[in-house]
Amino acid sequence: MWFFTSPEIAFGEDALSYLEQLQGQRAFIVTDPTLDQLGFTEKVAQHLRSAGMEVAAFPEVEPEPSLQTVRRGVERMKELEPDWIVGLGGGSAMDAAKAMWALYERPDLEPEEISPLFPLGLHKVKMVAIPTTAGTGSEVTWMVVLTDTEARRKIGLGNRELTPTVAIVDPEMSRRLPSRITADTGMDVLTHAIEGYTANFHSDFTDPLCLQAAEMVFTYLPRAVTKGEEDMEAREKMANAATIAGLGFGNSYVALAHALGHSFGSYFKVPHGRAVALFLPYTIEFTANGEAGRYQELVRRLGLGEAGSRKEAARLLAQRIWELAEKVGQPTTIAALGIAQEEFEKALDVLCEHAETDNAILAAPRLPSREEMEKLFRYAYEGKLVDF
Amino acid sequence: MGILFPSQEWAEAMKEQINSSDAYRNAAKNWEGDFYFVVEGTNPPDIIYMDLWHGECREAAYTNDPNFKNPEFKISASYDKWKKVLTGQLDPIQGLMTRQLKLDGNLIKIMKNVKAAQELVRCATQVDTEFRE
DSSP: OOOOOOOEEEESTTGGGGGGGOOOSEEEEEOOHHHHHTTHHHHHHHHHHHTTOEEEEEOOOOSSOBHHHHHHHHHHHHHHOOSEEEEEESHHHHHHHHHHHHHHHOTTSOGGGOOTTSOOOOOSOEEEEEESSSSOOGGGOOEEEEEETTTTEEEEEEOGGGSOSEEEEOGGGGTTOOHHHHHHHHHHHHHHHHHHHHSTTOOTTTHHHHHHHHHHHHHHHHHHHHHGGGOHHHHHHHHHHHHHHHHHHHHHOOOHHHHHHHHHHHHHTOOHHHHHHHHHHHHHHHHHHTTOSOHHHHHHHHTOOOOSSHHHHHHHHHHHHHHHHHHTTOOSSSGGGTOOHHHHHHHHHHHHHHHHTOGGGGGOSSOOOHHHHHHHHHHHHHTOOOOO | OOEESSSHHHHHHHHHHHHTOHHHHHHTTTOEEEEEEEEETSSSOEEEEEEEETTEEEEEEEESOTTSOOOSEEEEEEHHHHHHHHTTSSOHHHHHHTTSSEEESOHHHHHTTHHHHHHHHHHHHHSOEEOOO
16 A cells, blocks of 8 residues: 655646635745745735735745744744645745644644654645745655754655645746756756656656656756746746656655765755755666666666666666756766865764665665765765766 | 464564674664564454664564563554565555554654664565464
């Protein structure tokens, strides 16, 4: 037995206006200060007011939101007593909104207790997720990633009840996304698609979604990065790809690239998409070297080329990912991020410890020992082909 | 002829399997915690008790007495579900997430030791097990 969960999804041009069809009394918008200053909060609030709702906003979500931010948001929610919570932004805002939703309805819980194993019994609030980047997929998943700022590590939480009720995927929301962020988040989509396809929890329901999303990234990401708002077709395709990949990996899980990326990204403050995508080719090769991972099938179905073995397929896939990364100006090694080797070596123990205990490894087809984990990080530092 | 699950012989064979596994020893070197693996469906239920400590199994036993120990974790499931876990047909984490296996204990601690959990299951699948009809 397994599940497939999905919100209702409004997508395409003018999808944002679907907000006016929502039924409710009070809406609480969770977003970040930049989007608020750019007028996104007000734009969303206008639609909600047209639906007859009273609106309040919490525009205080920082990149990699902390538990403290979530708790502050919950206090503000209590003042409004909303029946809708609106996560507006990238993964940070949407994940913070999900955590606030859970803790607002279940104040008896510690955030760490938001797990998929026990019912939360949420019933008071519904959630709308509106992505403004094309990457995280959080608008359609039940997962929540927060950051323990003191320990410099990510905390993965989640429960199927935290799947947003409605996701609104409007390409207009990412029209002016800077090219750097387009590249970071777009590579995140590719990582979701590939890890979602090869994760242990994959299924007939998730495979086509992951394939479709991966294909769209290879086709449209370079255009979205180089042409930006001049190519709204590429923008729309990337927005859709992010959500499609979210439906895929959200129901099949991710794997080792996310575990290493979470650990590394939160320690060295590297954006999520850039971090996970950097590790993706290395973890693909590592997985295939252990005779695990469906890479031959993946490469064939994506039409990336012929491969006579799993290892050849993994090498080919890694190569294609590096080519795409170069096209969109993404680093392919840790050294290319400008992190000094001494600083990296000093952090290595902590990086391994956090990666080993990151719950992204739950469905990884091959798990490394501590020694192999260290080697993976070191190979990614130098850009060496993984031979173990 | 395999060893009947659950039984005292099976618990001892599992202990031996764990203690001869380098992979488990490495993966669970920081693990401290004991378990009841409860087979639901009979009254009183069949229970396998295991005390796992820094990559080693210190004690393993079969019991019908729910008060035999007071373990940190209890994982309960029907006989059929345990059979699927022990034959590698059901990923225990997936089993927990779909509530086919029920956990009583600190989930976070288990989630942070996935590699150890996987190696533990691998040890279990290597015990030559005979199942009830």
